[in-house]
Amino acid sequence: MPAKILQNRKVEGGAQHAGPRNFYISWVQAAPGGDRHGPPACAGLFRLKLSALQEDRRKRPIRSVVTSAPGQQQAGALVVSGGDSDWTDFIALLTSSYALANADGSGELAQVLNLIEQAGDGAANARAVWAAEIEPCFARDFTIAGHKLGQLHFCHWLTEDKELIATTPPKARERDVYEAVARLLEHEPAGCGLCKD
Numbered sequence: 440m441p442a443k444i445l446q447n448r449k450v451e452g453g454a455q456h457a458g459p460r461n462f463y464i465s466w467v468q469a470a471p472g473g474d475r476h477g478p479p480a481c482a483g484l485f486r487l488k489l490s491a492l493q494e495d496r497r498k499r500p501i502r503s504v505v506t507s508a509p510g511q512q513q514a515g516a517l518v519v520s521g522g523d524s525d526w527t528d529f530i531a532l533l534t535s536s537y538a539l540a541n542a543d544g545s546g547e548l549a550q551v552l553n554l555i556e557q558a559g560d561g562a563a564n565a566r567a568v569w570a571a572e573i574e575p576c577f578a579r580d581f582t583i584a585g586h587k588l589g590q591l592h593f594c595h596w597l598t599e600d601k602e603l604i605a606t607t608p609p610k611a612r613e614r615d616v617y618e619a620v621a622r623l624l625e626h627e628p629a630g631c632g633l634c635k636d
Contacts, residue, residue, distance in 0.1 A: 485620065597619040
């Protein structure tokens with residue numbers, strides 16, 4: 440069963456159960472003058488690599504892999520639909536433009552953080568929120584939905600501090616996304632300190 444945060448603030452399913460994984464990859468277009476091809480190319484490669492697989496390394500089936508649409512800043516029906524959520528793994532591809540799109544609280548990551556906060560205890564370990572920097576941008580210092588990303592106890596980082604997932608050249612992007620997907624596939628919620636807090 441996919442993870443759901445229900446209107447009554449209860450959590451069902453999610454990252455700690457043996458049910459299928461549903462990945463949602465969130466990104467926004469770069470600002471004028473920035474790397475316009477980087478975010479969609481990176482998101483597309485995540486989607487390709489995850490969609491090519493039937494299951495993760497823990498034998499959990501991969502049911503769906505969805506990316507936000509170009510220019511989409513607010514959560515779509517797959518992320519938030521009437522207060523319910525059907526993703527198990529939310530992957531935010533972080534850039535300065537991404538932070539600005541979430542600054543007013545209406546962006547995808549802002550809505551996800553608000554949903555988890557509203558659901559209370561158990562919500563963060565029922566799903567996994569992943570963050571990856573794809574440009575130099577001080578992402579751990581971003582404040583989204585009142586939370587500093589680097590201080591969120593349940594945020595899983597796909598990049599180390601001051602490291603990035605390269606968007607160019609293509610060979611570097613392929614290598615970095617491959618390594619990030621390997622971390623996603625290896626994730627064991629029962630043994631993960633971030634998921635148990």
